[in-house]
Amino acid sequence: MNQLTKEDSEDPLSTVAHTRATSATPEFIVPWEPPFDIQLDASQIRIMKCEVAHLSQIVALEHQLFSATSAYDAAFLEEEITAGRYLVALDRNNAIAGYAGLEPENTNIYISNIAVRRSFSGIGLGREFLRNIVAASVKMNAPRITLHVSEHNFRAIKFYSEFGFTVDSFVRDFYCENDSAYYMIYPL
Numbered sequence: 001m002n003q004l005t006k007e008d009s010e011d012p013l014s015t016v017a018h019t020r021a022t023s024a025t026p027e028f029i030v031p032w033e034p035p036f037d038i039q040l041d042a043s044q045i046r047i048m049k050c051e052v053a054h055l056s057q058i059v060a061l062e063h064q065l066f067s068a069t070s071a072y073d074a075a076f077l078e079e080e081i082t083a084g085r086y087l088v089a090l091d092r093n094n095a096i097a098g099y100a101g102l103e104p105e106n107t108n109i110y111i112s113n114i115a116v117r118r119s120f121s122g123i124g125l126g127r128e129f130l131r132n133i134v135a136a137s138v139k140m141n142a143p144r145i146t147l148h149v150s151e152h153n154f155r156a157i158k159f160y161s162e163f164g165f166t167v168d169s170f171v172r173d174f175y176c177e178n179d180s181a182y183y184m185i186y187p188l
C-alpha cells in the first residue's frame with residue numbers, strides 16, 4: 001500500500017538530517033519496474049529489484065566505494081534489500097555493476113544509496129538508476145526526491161546537478177566531523 005497521502009504531500013520541505021529507516025518504519029513498497037535489459041556503451045546490463053542473493057557482492061562493493069564512516073553495514077543492507085528498497089544492475093555474468101536504494105522521508109522519496117562499480121562508471125548507469133527512481137517516485141505520488149551528498153564528492157555533486165537536483169541546504173558534519181553534506185532535492 002502506498003503510504004504517501006495528499007495531505008502529507010503538502011507538508012513543508014523537510015531539511016532535518018536524515019535518519020535511517022528501521023524495521024519500525026511503516027511498510028514502504030517501491031514499485032520498481034519488472035526486470036529489463038539495456039545496452040550501455042559496450043555493456044549489456046540487466047536492471048532488477050535487488051535480492052538477498054546479491055547481498056555479499058553489494059557489501060563488498062559498498063566498502064570499496066564509500067568511506068568507513070559513510071558505508072552501510074551488512075545488517076542494514078540486508079534489511080533494506082529484504083524490504084524491496086534496492087535496485088541492482090547486473091552484467092552478463094551476473095556480477096553487480098551497481099545498485100541504488102530508497103527510503104521514505106515524510107512524503108518525499110529519499111535516495112539512501114547509489115553506487116556504480118568503477119569499471120562501469122561514466123557509461124550512464126547512474127543516470128539510468130535516477131531515471132528508475134524518478135519513475136517509481138512518480139508512481140508513489142511523492143512531491144520530491146531528496147538525498148545527501150558529501151561536500152567532498154565532487155563527481156556525485158556534478159552528477160546530481162546535471163540530472164536536475166538543486167542544493168536545498170548544507171548539513172554540517174552530517175557524515176562525521178569535517179565531512180558535511182549538501183541536502184539536494186529534485187521536484188516532481
Ligand SMILES: CC(C)(COP(=O)(O)OP(=O)(O)OC[C@H]1O[C@@H](n2cnc3c(N)ncnc32)[C@H](O)[C@@H]1OP(=O)(O)O)[C@@H](O)C(=O)NCCC(=O)NCCS
Pocket residue numbers: 065066114115116117120121122123124125126127128148149150153155156158159160162
Ligand atoms: C556518482 C556515480 C553514482 C555516478 O554514476 P555513473 O554511472 O558513473 O554516472 P553516469 O555514467 O550515469 O554519468 C552521468 C553524469 O555524471 C557525471 N559523471 C559521471 N562520471 C563522471 C566522472 N568520472 N567525472 C565527473 N563527472 C562524471 C557526468 O555529468 C555525467 O554526464 P555525461 O556523461 O553527460 O558527462 C558513480 O560515480 C559512483 O557510484 N560513485 C561512487 C559512489 C558515490 O559517490 N555515490 C554517490 C553517493 S551520494
